[in-house]
Amino acid sequence: MAREIFEKQLPLFTENDASEPPIVNVASVPQRSVFRYPGGKTWFVPYLRRWLRSLPVPPVEFIEPFAGSGIVALTAAFEKLAQRVTLVEIDPQIAAVWHTLLSQDAYWLAQRIVRFEMTAKSVEAALASSPSSTRERAFQTILQNRVNRGGILAAGAGRVKTGEKGKGLASRWYPQTLARRILAIATIKERVHFIEGDGVEILEQNSARADAVFFIDPPYTAGGKRAGRRLYTYADVDHEALFRTVACLTGDFLMTYDNSENARLLAEAHAFLLKPMAMKNTHHAQMTELLISRKLDWLDYG
């Protein structure tokens, strides 16, 4: 709790050139997801607010076809920036968590986490077992996400070793905080819809809608980049086909990509606008990611 109060007092932005979008202080953004997620878009949250509030009317539906931790869609739902949100995720492990969070089993999951006695032995036993239900699989996924280095669920990821303050495996295991987030998500579940499936198909199905907006954050594998492959079990996306689908969307959209030559070329081929955004990654290193859209005037800080 003390930590949360402290976080709320931090300034939202770190200062930089006044004409540029400021660098977001991620510690100031309310953390609503149960995941610590590689490639998570917490840094985007202040821009999400600015973008959606710039629209003439609040969207009926906010669709996030590559959901991962869902921090962006969850924020839209909590802050009523859209009437409802839809998250899509293809990875069955992550999907098990979303199915459970949005069902009656959310309470079971919160209790399971709070009652779990964490030792090196209990962690390995829980992770080695074959889950017999969706909710058990959800618990196993959250545990794995918390004890694996960088929150990585893909094969080959190692465990956290010394962790925060030398606390080892338990250094990212905050049972009470996780339970609170789970119960908070349960209070807005009427406005949150989850689909286990292919995000590109969902984009195609919704392409004629003018009342929906889309936040599209695929694994960064354009041009054969390897980073996304190490981070996600499902990393293969046909980026050219994705851009063609996005070009047919009637509703407003935003894509995020790594600041790579390939992503730039794809954006330019469709006459989309792009803006490199300075951000700090989890290691506090400054880097840039691209925002891509048809309209970025709401980003003007000049």
Ligand SMILES: C[S@@+](CC[C@H](N)C(=O)[O-])C[C@H]1O[C@@H](n2cnc3c(N)ncnc32)[C@H](O)[C@@H]1O
């Ligand atoms: C960059 S991450 C999204 C991170 C998310 N924006 C966040 O803030 O946590 C990309 C996600 O897309 C998922 N994914 C990969 N291919 C997909 C597909 N065809 N349909 C839906 N999800 C997919 C991956 O499993 C991964 O969770």
